[in-house]
Amino acid sequence: MNTAIGAIENCRFCLMCRHVAPVGHITHNESVTPHGIALVAAMQRQGQLTWNPSTLDVLYAEPDGGNCRAHCVTDQPLPAAIAAIRAEVADDGLAPPEVVRAHDRIAENHSAFGSYEPATKQGEWGLFVGDVGFNLAQETMRAALKLLEACELDVVSVGCGLDSGFIPCSLGYPRTAQAQARLCIEEVQRTGIKKLLVLSPQDLFAFLQMHQERLDIAWPEDVVIIDLVDFLASQVPNLKMIPPAGTAENATAYVDPTHAVRLPRRFDAARTLCEVALGYAPLELFWREDRAHPVGSTAIQFTRPDIGVRLTEARLEDAINRGAQSIVCDDPVTLYELRLRNESNLHIQGLYETLLTQLPPHS
Amino acid sequence: MEWTGLQPEMVRSELTEIVGDAHVSTDDADRLVYATDWFWLPQMWLDRGEIPRKPDFIVRPKSAEEISAILQVANAYRIPVIPWGGGSGSQGGALPVFGGIVLDTKRMNRIIEIDEKSLTVTAEAGINGKQLEWAVNEKGLMLPHYPASANCATLGGYLAPRGTGTISTKYGKAEDLVLRMQVVLPDGHILRTPIVPQHAAGPDFYRLFLGSEGTFGVITEATMQLDYLPECRLLRAVLFEDLTDAIEAGRQIMTRRLEPFVIRLYDPRSTASRVKKILGYELEGAYMVLGFDGDKDIATLQEEKAMDIINGFGARDLGREPGEAWWNHRYDFYYPPQSLKLPWMYGTTETVTTYDKIEKLYFAEKKAVEEGYKEWDIDFIGHFSHWFHWGVMVYTRFIIRNPPDDAKEAVRLHNRVWNTAMTAVLENGGMVNEHHGVGLKLSRFMRRQYGDAWPLLDRIKKTLDPNGIMNPGKVGFGH
């Protein structure tokens, strides 16, 4: 048995992260809170429940956004436990068809959303673009590369269209996830990269934590993994940006991307960049920083698309309720999902795209 | 016992008409999850492979009007309705012991108004406690009800069992903070209590709903008193050699109205076990955390005066750090695996009485429990944490680390320990509970608790709820 599964024996007795549990908030249903999911999983193991459409609906309702663990005093790895139980369900041939289909697509193409194009260049610095960044949100990728160019860095784009292993792991397919993780590492090694900037927090979380903890795969020690937001925030003094003119104060809110709660260092860095991009400190959402909620961009878009859509809509509603006219975010994965579901007048801005417009000419 | 056939289908279709299909559930998983709250017994029952009584329906209404319509359906079919907030109650108050409709209030989570002049917030009853606190914090305010369950409990769940929070010693219990409520009566009638609680326009009938734990109706909205977030919180810890001295020091601080926001006094057994386990301090004696808040000058002076009293008992001043560590980690006690959890058997037999009786009561209960269950190697620990001008609450707990494996035997032992503890409490002038409520757990002690006054409460219940649909089996009604 995967040792993470032991977490359900704690979480089933606990309600202490309910206040930050995003799926509980949008469904108002006890069963799909950390406690409820753990209880259902534990009762299935004890024989008081079987896997059927209703119980599987609960098992697949967890978004793997990390909120529960980020607020857990005893650091219970509940998302990993749920992924491990999903793996058992998949091994037993009980995974829902849409989950199987999403997995098969990744196993075949290395990508859930399009195609994977391995890098051909070599260099010391790399940018891991990822699956969504390459296949669905190229403008963010291009803006990020241009900003890095302005920092006078020669950067190799890697992982173009490549799933980092996050989605298959979360879906309950650890062997496919391991294969994806190895592909990521192989590509970085092949291109000679020693400093790997990562565009999306989803991939960053996979590299910094998930690969080791859930897949037992270690990154080479000589590769330094860096959050792009952190790096760019440190470069602000060198970039000599021109402050924007004529933007209404406080009209734009910053959306902490999915997985931000797992990477608390980025809270301040992202806001530093927002201030540069907007000319003022961004409006703060209610669900921000250490209580930031995910959008439906994780594996939930395949496991429970109904919940995924609601998660994204809830982020948009949060911004509207705060009086925002536009929102800004750095993560291509979160941005893509927000744009896909936005039916309001909210303007959705990429943080890197906005920053780009403030670079001095000829930089 | 499953309820099948035409009738449940009729009920389901009527409930669906009221709240919409998405908000009525009869799913396996939901019914099992809503079959247990934080009461040890149903959790143990499940843990030992048994299935507690499940609700027939879980319904999530969005408004008082929807609740009113649901209660009318329940009256027509004579089926129980059990209000459910966060399910964090430890007394079995939200258990569907006769099946029926679990009415989850969490969709009713709007903040209706924050009045920054009168310092009040009006919110729907299903709002999560922590989310409500965050919202008022953004205005520099706080709802000074800080229970350890704020992360999971709801506003309605604060009020229905008359909860108490960590800073109640200065700010009062949840019931002291409520100005006004909207309630749906068992027959579906929706009422609002008067705008303020302190007046002379007739009897204080709104208090009937506080502590009724869903047996007199459903609280759907409440206006609560807020306070400014304090400018400072001064915390420190002191160590007494003797529990008697520590209780007396606490009494003197309270009766001289020095206004601590917290006095948390651990008995020697708790000091040696819980304080050591969670805070890492190895100490012998009675550990007391003392806190003063608000204006810095006033708080400093209050603390000085309190320390004069404490020094008079020769207690050791441990300084600020252990007091602050306790404040910062005060909820860590509730996260498993460091919380109490199965397969252990445990129960919180907290009680309250006046200063003249409290010590005798505490030692009588301790003796009765420790001597009565020696063969089970029972542990009895306690802390005194909610202090009043006239007395104090003691949060006593028993723990049996090797309880019977057999579920039925475990139920019998658990109930026997409770009988012993509550008999000691009642014989020594205590209340069967100070803040967790009565629920199912203490129902059988209510007649003894109230004596001659009980028939009045029973009559009120029968008048308000002639069909007995509201949360049957709880708060002593029907016992």
Ligand SMILES: Cc1cc2nc3c(=O)[nH]c(=O)nc-3n(C[C@H](O)[C@H](O)[C@H](O)COP(=O)(O)OP(=O)(O)OC[C@H]3O[C@@H](n4cnc5c(N)ncnc54)[C@H](O)[C@@H]3O)c2cc1C
């Ligand atoms: C870890 C932990 C720590 C705790 N710490 C504290 C503490 O410090 N102080 C404290 O007082 N309690 C504490 N409790 C006990 C419990 O959480 C509180 O009593 C809490 O306020 C219950 O709220 P809830 O919303 O979870 O209510 P539930 O458990 O859902 O319900 C409790 C009772 O109230 C009734 N009810 C709920 N909502 C309504 C409503 N809207 N109208 C009418 N009836 C309703 C239910 O039917 C039930 O009888 C703790 C519990 C846990 C698990």
Ligand code: SF4
């Ligand atoms: S993750 Fe931690 S806080 Fe959340 S339910 Fe599990 S034990 Fe409790």
